[in-house]
Amino acid sequence: MISETSLSMTGPFLSMTGPFLSMTGKAPCLGFSWSWMLDGWIVVVGALSAVASSLLGNFLVLRKMSMLGDAITHAVLPGIAVAFLVSQTRSSLPMFVGAVVVGLLTALFTEWIRGAGGVDEGASMGVVFTSLFALGLVILVQTADAVDLDPNCVLYGSIELTPLDTVAVLGYQVPRAAAVLSVVTVINALFVLLFFKELRLTSFDPALATTMGFSSTWMHYGLMVLVSVTAVACFESVGSILVVAMFVVPAAAAYMLTDRLGVMIAISVALAIISAVLGHLMALSIPTWIGYRSTTTSGMIAVAAGGLFFAAATFGPRHGVVVKLVRRQLLSLRILCDDIVASLFRGEELEHPAPKTTWLAGELFASTWSMKMALTLLRRRGEVVVHDDALRLTEIGRERGQRLVRSHRLWEQYLVDRAGSGAERIHDQAERFEHFTDRNLRDELARETDAPVEDPHGRPIPDEN
């Protein structure tokens, strides 16, 4: 296996990596090598930018302005370019200032175009950020000769190079990106913690917030300042694609998994970290399985986040597709069991001979497969016995059938008596309600309808057992 996969982009810097290489360990089972000094820092930088973005992303998603993260990430480009032009340095401070100013302008222009032009928010964002992004590119290309700045780097980032550009923090050599992103992450975390209540209120009910003196406008622009700062801090190292993904994807996935805001934020942070670790491992390993060298980590982190979202959307406990499907299947199975027992009870009432499985399946519009499932369940519960393909109720089954039929007929009586429904419509309604009627509800129904002995069709209402 290739031993310096993670260094594939660092060719010119290899001379600097001497001390790091000695720490490179082999992980033969995974098929790639892992160096804590390189890969460890790459994961840390990826995780920090993912966490910083997703903290704010929760509120972008909940305020239905996920794309504003995208817009600002692109639109800050002219801010950076102009900052270069003016300051002629690559130092961070002018870049930050330029980016934040343009980030705020993006939010302001978007609001303004929406309000004044009556254009919807998505369209006005599209207008603002493409214009600003294009302007930024023009300025960058014009100044590229004079200033040492590579547009590609702004677009795609270079997370693989971040461990090589270090600064001293408390006597330790730490990648500059990690130091900067730590600060941004702490600021964002403090913002979310301190203003949790205010963010929740202004996101949920901006009108009420404003009447209480929590200006939703100020919260909005506070959020936009941090989104701009985060976007600039991140995309220098991880590229704009990953920033956009991290503003939206972990928060959207967390939204599928919980219905509490605090939990949603915690889950989004966890998903952001998992995406970073998983993304880098995937970038190192997956290409080698098919005979290539490692691929871009930023891209893979975004792919991992997308994968996690897909998993959340599929298997989530409340909104997940699979859970909904299973729940619906279980409910229809339960209803079929009820229907079998109830119709066997009615058959006995009329002293019909015990019905065949296939005949009853036809009566209840049940497929052979679901009929088989239901009968297995009923036999295991000891409510139904099958004898020569004929279905009979046991004593337990008869009691349940009696309860169901009682519910059904009490409902019919109630609907005619109390709700004033026409006799021709009540059967279908009662048929639905009987599956969700317990002892208490039945007693209440009997009380409300003065304990009748016959339903509106003149059939006897069996006693409670």
Place this chain on the structure above:
Amino acid sequence: MLNPQERTDETNLPTAARDDGSGADVPLSVYDLTVAYHRKPVIWDVGFDLPAGQLIGIVGPNGAGKSTLLKAVMDLIPRASGRVRIFGDTYRDNRHRVGYVPQRESVDWQFPVSALDVVAMGLYDKIGWCRPVRKKHRDQAREALTRVGIGDLADRQISQLSGGQQQRTFLARALVQDADLYLMDEPFAAVDAATERAIVEILRDLKARGKTAAVIHHDLQTVPEYFDYVVLLNMRVVAHGAVEETFTQDNLQKTYGGRLTLLDEVTEAMRRRESSI
């Protein structure tokens, strides 16, 4: 626009017109209030004093500017002209004395909060910036939910409440605000009969405790039963006063059927002018 002082007797003007700090006993006084969207007036030259300690119905056809009136009172939308006084002072100074129940459709019910969280929002003003919601606040919110009859649903995510339960949640939130003047935007819209009765109970309870509630209402049948005082609104105030005297066939005709010919004409003229530019 006419100067109202030339038109009306000075003594009939709302207290807000004088703006001399009088009217501390008037929960809401509005004078010469005009609001326009895209330079087209939505409400025009609206003025009235609301009596304290009464239940007030704000009634008028769709598009009459009822919600706009409430929002303009609370500085949620800019006004083209006019003055608003809450207990004799500006809204900004007295906003803690005002409780607001917005329209149910105005928020996203899929938002990840529980009914209890929503009710606790009514206390945020008292809790203040950057301080967390504590147990005593949650207890207070739970108590309010019990008062509106859904204490057992406190921990439900709000999309799992029925329409009536959602409306009760909003009312509970207004109750914990402990305001003196309540402004409610269609609390009776699309609720079940039980909720409607519960809301009426709550309104009467508020009145018994000396509070004032101004409620936008659609069902003309129930106005005399629910309210003491009525403001009939159709872009301008058609009439306002005690229900027995004001809620007459004649006034309703003017509010719902009568054409405001001159106003219509000038609005139309303005619109034509706008589009020709």
